[in-house]
Amino acid sequence: MEAYKRVALARKKNRPTGQDFIDNLFTDFIEVHGDRSFGDDPAMITGLGMLIDMPVTIIAQERGKNTKTRIKRNFGSSHPEGYRKALRQMKLAEKFNRPIVCLIDTSGAFCGIGAEERGQGQAIAKNLMEMMSLKVPILSVVIGEGGSGGALALGVADEVWMLENAIYSVISPEGCASILWKDASKTKEAARCLKLTAQDLLELEVIDKIISENHRDFKNVYRELKIGLYKGFQKNQALDTDQLTQNRYQRFRKYGAIESLTE
Amino acid sequence: MLNKGLFKKPKNELEAQHRTKRKTDPAIPSELCRSCPSCKQLSFSSDLENNFHVCPKCGHHFRINARQRLNMIVDPDSFVEQHHDLCSTNRLEFPGYDEKLEQATLFSHENEGVIIGTAKIGDHQVALFVMEATFMMGSMGQVVGEKITLIFEYALKHGLPVIGYTVSGGARMQEGMLALMQMAKTSGAVKRHSDAGLFYLAVLTDPTTGGVTASFAMEGDIILAEPEALIAFAGPRVIEQTIRQRLPKGFQRAEFLLEKGFVDAIVPRSIQKETIKQLLTLHQIPQGGDQNGSL
Known part of the structure; x- marks a missing residue:
C-alpha cells in the first residue's frame, strides 16, 4: 500500500483513540490527573488498570472523538505538563514495581506560546533521559500517528510495536514537503521518502513488531495486543533490573553505531 | 591559469555551486568589513576577530x-x-x-x-x-x-x-x-x-x-x-x-x-x-x- 494511504488511515476520524484502547485492553481502570507543578493535560491520559491479572500503569495520548472532545484534548497534542504528568506516573510505576504501557497517538508535541514558555523541549528531554533507566518493563505501541519528539517522549521502551496502519515519523509529510521542496503538493512523495510505515520501520529495526489490523473492526487488534503485552511483560519481568535497563540502552544504542556506519 | 579559470564553464552543477559557495565561506573571511545584522554598523573583520566575533558596538554575537x-x-x-x-x-x-x-x-x-x-x-x-x-x-x-x-x-x-x-x-x-x-x-x-x-x-x-x-x-x-x-x-x-x-x-x-x-x-x-x-x-x-x- 502507498505510504500516504497509511498516513490517511492513521489519521482517519473514526479510528479508535487511546481511550478505546484503554477500555478494551484493561479492567478496573482508574484515571489519575495532574503533573503536580502546573496543571493537568487532557491530551495525555494516565492511570492504573489491570492487564488480565497484572496491575499496570497506562499512559495514553488521546486526540478526542468529536469536535467538542477534540478541542478539549487539544487534538492529541500535549503541552509540557502532559509529558511531566506521564513521567510522574512512570516514576510511581517504578516505585510500586508495575510495568508501563504507553499508547502513542499524536501528530506531535504542541507548538504554541505556552508550550514553549513552560519548556516543551526540556520536558521531552527529561522523559527520554528518565525512561532510559526506569527499573520496570516498558512497552510502547504506536496506535495511530507517531509524530516526532512528541511521540518519542513515550517511546523509549524495551520494545516498540506498531499497528499495521499506524505511522511513526521524524516530521509530518506535509512539514517535510514544505521545508525541503517548498511545495505542499509533494506530500505523498515525502510520505514515501520518510519511511514512516510500520513495514518500513520494521525493516529498519526501529520497531519490533507489527500488530495486524482490520481497520473496520479492532476486536482482533485488542485481543492480540492484550495477550502480547501480557507475555511481553512476563518475559521482561523475569530479567533483573540491570539487565533490563542495559537491554533498553542497547536497543537505542544500535541506531547509527559505528559498525553500521562503516559497513 | 587565471584566464583559463575565469572563462571555464563549470562541468557540472556541483562545480558551479562550489565556486559560488566559496565566496561566502565563513572560514575564510575575505571582506575587510562586516556589517552587524543587529545594529547594521560596519566593523573591521580584524576587530571582530579580536573581540570574539562580537560586535563592538552593540554586543551582537556573530555566528562562528x-x-x-x-x-x-x-x-x-x-x-x-x-x-x-x-x-x-x-x-x-x-x-x-x-x-x-x-x-x-x-x-x-x-x-x-x-x-x-x-x-x-x-x-x-x-x-x-x-x-x-x-x-x-x-x-x-x-x-x-x-x-x-x-x-x-x-x-x-x-x-x-x-x-x-x-x-x-x-x-x-x-x-x-x-x-x-x-x-x-x-x-x-x-x-x-x-x-x-x-x-x-x-x-x-x-x-x-x-x-x-x-x-x-x-x-x-x-x-x-x-x-x-x-x-x-x-x-x-x-x-x-x-x-x-x-x-x-x-x-x-x-x-x-x-x-x-x-x-x-x-x-x-x-x-x-x-x-x-x-x-x-x-x-x-x-x-x-x-x-x-x-x-
Whole structure:
C-alpha cells in the first residue's frame, strides 16, 4: 500500500483513540490527573488498570472523538505538563514495581506560546533521559500517528510495536514537503521518502513488531495486543533490573553505531 | 591559469555551486568589513576577530564555526579530536541527500555537524563536543548522534566531565526515524554519564532548536546560553503558522529562557572560558595529569 494511504488511515476520524484502547485492553481502570507543578493535560491520559491479572500503569495520548472532545484534548497534542504528568506516573510505576504501557497517538508535541514558555523541549528531554533507566518493563505501541519528539517522549521502551496502519515519523509529510521542496503538493512523495510505515520501520529495526489490523473492526487488534503485552511483560519481568535497563540502552544504542556506519 | 579559470564553464552543477559557495565561506573571511545584522554598523573583520566575533558596538554575537569556538575555549594545542572520519551515508536513499552531504562537506570543511574530542580548559582535562552550524545547520543525523554518544561514553569510561556547545536546526529529516532515534540514544548516554556522578555543562548557542533542544541540550547539569541565542523546541515560524498570531519580541531568546527558568545563566563569549574554568574548579575537576586523551 502507498505510504500516504497509511498516513490517511492513521489519521482517519473514526479510528479508535487511546481511550478505546484503554477500555478494551484493561479492567478496573482508574484515571489519575495532574503533573503536580502546573496543571493537568487532557491530551495525555494516565492511570492504573489491570492487564488480565497484572496491575499496570497506562499512559495514553488521546486526540478526542468529536469536535467538542477534540478541542478539549487539544487534538492529541500535549503541552509540557502532559509529558511531566506521564513521567510522574512512570516514576510511581517504578516505585510500586508495575510495568508501563504507553499508547502513542499524536501528530506531535504542541507548538504554541505556552508550550514553549513552560519548556516543551526540556520536558521531552527529561522523559527520554528518565525512561532510559526506569527499573520496570516498558512497552510502547504506536496506535495511530507517531509524530516526532512528541511521540518519542513515550517511546523509549524495551520494545516498540506498531499497528499495521499506524505511522511513526521524524516530521509530518506535509512539514517535510514544505521545508525541503517548498511545495505542499509533494506530500505523498515525502510520505514515501520518510519511511514512516510500520513495514518500513520494521525493516529498519526501529520497531519490533507489527500488530495486524482490520481497520473496520479492532476486536482482533485488542485481543492480540492484550495477550502480547501480557507475555511481553512476563518475559521482561523475569530479567533483573540491570539487565533490563542495559537491554533498553542497547536497543537505542544500535541506531547509527559505528559498525553500521562503516559497513 | 587565471584566464583559463575565469572563462571555464563549470562541468557540472556541483562545480558551479562550489565556486559560488566559496565566496561566502565563513572560514575564510575575505571582506575587510562586516556589517552587524543587529545594529547594521560596519566593523573591521580584524576587530571582530579580536573581540570574539562580537560586535563592538552593540554586543551582537556573530555566528562562528566549531573550530573558532574551540580556539576560544580550550588551552592552546590541547585539543585531541576523536572520530573525525565518520561520515553520513544515505541509508534511506532520500532524494537529493547525497548531494546535500557533499555540498555541506565542501562548505563547512568538516565531515559532519559535530566535532568531538578531549582537551584542557584551564588545565582541567575535559571531554567536549562542539556542533557545527555550517554543516546542514548542525542537524542531527546518525553520525552526529553517534559522535555525541561516543564522547559521553568515553567521558564515562575515563571519569571526565563533558562540555558541550550546541547549535542545531533539530533532527535531520533526510535520515527519517533513524535521526529521531538519536534523541533517545544521546539521552541514554547523558543519563549514564550523569548517574556516575560526572559533570555535564551545556552551552546553548544561536540557534538551538528541535530534537537537539528536546534531548541533550536541555539535559545539562548546568545550562549556559549565549546572549540573544534562539533556543526553542518548535521554531518561531512553525509556531506562528500553528497559532496564527505574531510572537512577542524576544520570544524564545536566551533572556526569555532565563526568565522562565530553563537556563542557568547567560554568558557572553568574552567571559565564557573564565566561567567554564570556574565551574570546573567548583565541581572539583582535577587539574594537570595526562595530556594525551586520545583513544
